Amino acid sequence: MIRALYLFNNILFKLKLRLVYKNIAFDSGLKINRWPTIRVHKDAEVKLGKNILLNSSNRTYHVNMFVPVKILCDKPNSIITIGDNTRIHGSCIHAFDRIEIGHHCLIAANCQIMDSNGHALEKEKRFNSQGSSHPIKIGDNVWIGTGTIILPGVTIGDGAIVAAGSVVNKSVPENCIYGGNPAELIRLL
Numbered sequence: 729m730i731r732a733l734y735l736f737n738n739i740l741f742k743l744k745l746r747l748v749y750k751n752i753a754f755d756s757g758l759k760i761n762r763w764p765t766i767r768v769h770k771d772a773e774v775k776l777g778k779n780i781l782l783n784s785s786n787r788t789y790h791v792n793m794f795v796p797v798k799i800l801c802d803k804p805n806s807i808i809t810i811g812d813n814t815r816i817h818g819s820c821i822h823a824f825d826r827i828e829i830g831h832h833c834l835i836a837a838n839c840q841i842m843d844s845n846g847h848a849l850e851k852e853k854r855f856n857s858q859g860s861s862h863p864i865k866i867g868d869n870v871w872i873g874t875g876t877i878i879l880p881g882v883t884i885g886d887g888a889i890v891a892a893g894s895v896v897n898k899s900v901p902e903n904c905i906y907g908g909n910p911a912e913l914i915r916l917l
Contacts, residue, residue, distance in 0.1 A: 737763070752776070755812070761785035764797035771804040772823075777812035777831065784818055791874050793818025793837040803858075811868065824861035830868035836892070841866075841878045867902060887917060 741760050745752050749768055757779035764782045768774055783789055784796030798820040801808045806823045810816070811831035819839035821827055827843055829835070844861035847854045862881030866872070870884050873892030878884070883899040890896055891907025891914065900906045905914040 749774075754780070758782075761788050762796060764799060765795075766799045768799075768801045769804055769806065772801040772806040773808075774799060774801050775807070775809045777810060777814065779813045780810055781815040783815065786818075789817050789837060791817070791837040795820070795838075798822070803861075823864075824858065826863040827866075828864070829866045830870060830886070832869045833866060834871045836872060836874035836876070838874055839872055839876045839878070841872075843880045845880060873907075889917070 738760055741763055742758060745754060749766065751768055751770065751772060752774040754776040755778040758776060759781045762784035764784050782797045784793065786793050795818060797816050797818060799808060800822040803824045807826045808821055808823045810829045811833065813831055814829055814833040816835045818837040819835050820841065822842040824844035827841060841864060843864045845859045847859050848857035849859070864878060864880065865883045867884055867886035867888065869887045871889045873890055873894065875893045876890050876896065878896045882896050884890065885900055885902025887903040888900045889905045890900065890911060891905060894907045894911040895909040896906065896911045898910070900911065903917045905917065906912060907914050
């Protein structure tokens, strides 16, 4: 019975994507556990590769999720690209400009990946502006631990691991473990 509901939910979600969001492209094997929150501007685009998992269900995951997966691409010309065989659990991906996530990535629950600070730095403009944005690129085979925050302008190299609870404010080289607040090199892999 649960398997049937899961399959029905996936079919309904894909139908919604095709009917409501013409600017979301998804390949075969898209799987969802509970519906994610999605908001995409009419002049923005989201590209989902093959065999993507968007998991918003605490029932099927070992870490408690505070909210469902959230994909926001709500500015004109903003782009989110997620590579093949990537799994995202209860995390927020918010692009004002561009966020690229590679193939075979693991994004644990409660992560925040945002390419803008959302407000201007000047106190006179804070409430009526959206600040500047800087693209984020996450390479292939990257594992981002639970509760991690990835800030604007960061590139994370292929094969890197970002430890749980980290705040990533500068780029991470490939094949290493970074962690902490702010994140720094723990060791090479």
